[in-house]
Amino acid sequence: MKSSLKILVTFLILQIVFGCSSKKENTKEVKQPIKEMTAAKILGNPEYLAISYGGYRAKSREVQPTISELKEDLKLMHAMGIRIIRTYNVQPKLPHASNILEAISQLKKEDENFEMYVMLGAWIDCLNAWTGKVPNHEIESDQNEGEIARAVALANKYPDIVKVIAVGNEAMIKWATSYFVRPNVILKWVNHLQGLKKEGKLSKDLWITCSDDFASWGGGDPSYKVKELEDIIRAVDYVSMHTYAYHNSHYNPEFWKVPNHEKGLSDKEKIDQAMLRALNFAKTQYKDVSDYVKSIDSTKAIHIGETGWATVSSGHYGANGSRATDEYKQGLYYKHLRDWTNKEGISCFYFEAFDEQWKDAHNAKGSENHFGLFTLKGEAKYPIWDLVDKGIFKDLKRNGNSIIKTFKGDKEALMKDVLVPNTEYHR
Incomplete structure (x- = not known):
């Protein structure tokens, strides 16, 4: 009896000791390494x-921008939940993209x-682009070869960061009169990059696209629907299309004007309804591109590049x-674009994170300078006031400034600048 009691007591003590030890082990935080992403x-992942x-x-x-300034911005975007950013060129005199990659690499370490x-x-440019000479849209610029080579070099230097190469930005749309090229030029370089993937000179997981206006992807004027575009659609890993209801409020304002049945609102x-029409404008352009692209290649994904x-x-x-x-x-x-694209599994490279004043340097109030979700000083504009309220920018700064709301967070003051769409407007 005593022996049995002794065994029981010993067993209970062991259970307590090992149980506690096990509990400590289980509660110990184990950091999960970031999984390899492609x-x-x-793309299409709302996270x-x-x-x-x-x-x-x-x-x-x-x-x-200095590496330090780029790191400031990257931390702000990361706090917002941004996980992939889009850049535009790798020109030798503008090391912006390569510096961004270096800044990300440092932050990861x-x-x-x-x-x-x-x-x-x-x-990607045509011959004589930006030179003062007459652009020759039938011949490509000599600089294109070097641009592609630099993009390849950076993709190989930072394979853990560069996941997509985009050949050109609005390079096929004919209203880009300073530099547009014919589709055969884009096709040439897309095929070149896809060939490097096959040869093992680029990662097989790297995706190749070009980023262009919805019309350039067959979503508008039938004149764009040429064989070379069909070949591009088959050659890219996905389609990156642009859609701008904002610009069309001037160039194609019918959707923007207040309809007769809303004039009593x-x-x-009236403004809220106009912005729903703007959302539907983007959805329609996306559908028009999707319908055409899927008629060429039913497997091809379409994401919004801008x-x-x-x-x-x-x-x-x-x-x-x-x-x-x-x-x-x-x-x-x-809000409308994020809600729609996240729900539908569409990546939306919203334009853009921060205001930039170089785009219309001689006109401080030019619209191209003011597409950012943050001002130059780092104030959070109305779309992300809620993120300031949540405290996600705590201890983060831009240009030495803490992140505060525009208008000091006073919505009544903000609304004084808000105008009803101009129904009588004629461009």
Whole structure:
């Protein structure tokens, strides 16, 4: 009896000792390494939000952002849930993209939980683009070969970061009169990059695309629907299309004007309805591209390489124009686009993260300077006021400034700048 009691007591003690030890082991935090991500896993994944990023803060691109400044911006975007950013060129005199890649690499070494990927743009031009001479759209620029080579080199140097190479930006759309090229040029370089993948000179998981206006992808004018475009659709890993209801509020304003049956609504209701029409405008352009692309290659995914809404305009979109421009409308558009694209599994490289003043350097109120979700000083515009409230930018800064809301967070003050769409507007 005593012996049995002794055994029982011993057993209970062992259970307690090993149980506690096991509990300590189970509660010990085990850090999971970031899994290897590919474009196939990132694109269309709502947990990997996308955005277009230019970190330029000065009135000229000759003043390059420092690595430290780029890291500031990357931390802000990471806090927002952004996990893939889009860049536009790798020109030798503009080391912006290569510096971004280096900044991301450093942040990853400093913090094992930092995760950011890049859709790397290679700029494509026609002969005589940006020279003062007459552009020759039938012949490509000599610079294209070097641009593609630099993109390849960066993709191989940072394979853990560069997940997409985009051949050209709005390079096939004919309204880009300064530089557009014929589709055969884009096809040539897409095929070249796909060939490097087959030869093992680029990662097989790297995706190749070109990023262009919806019309260039067969979503509009039938003149774009040529054999070379069909070949491009088959050759790319996915289609990256642009859609801008904002610009079309001037160029094609019928969707934007307040219809007769809404004229009895309050001003705010008219604006809210206009922004739903802007969403539907984007959806329609996406569907038009999708219908055409799927008729060529039913397997091809379509993502949005650019769409956005400016918050200041002294021109076509301001008080004397379509009146599309302000932070309230930007906030609605941003929310509508994120809700729609996240639900549908569409990556949306929203344009853009930060205001950049070099784009219209001689006109401070030019709309191209004001597409950012942040101001140059780092103030959060209305679309992301809620993120400030959540405290996600705590301890983060831009240009030495803590992140605060525009208008000091006063929505009534913000709404004073908000105008009803100009129904009588004629461009």
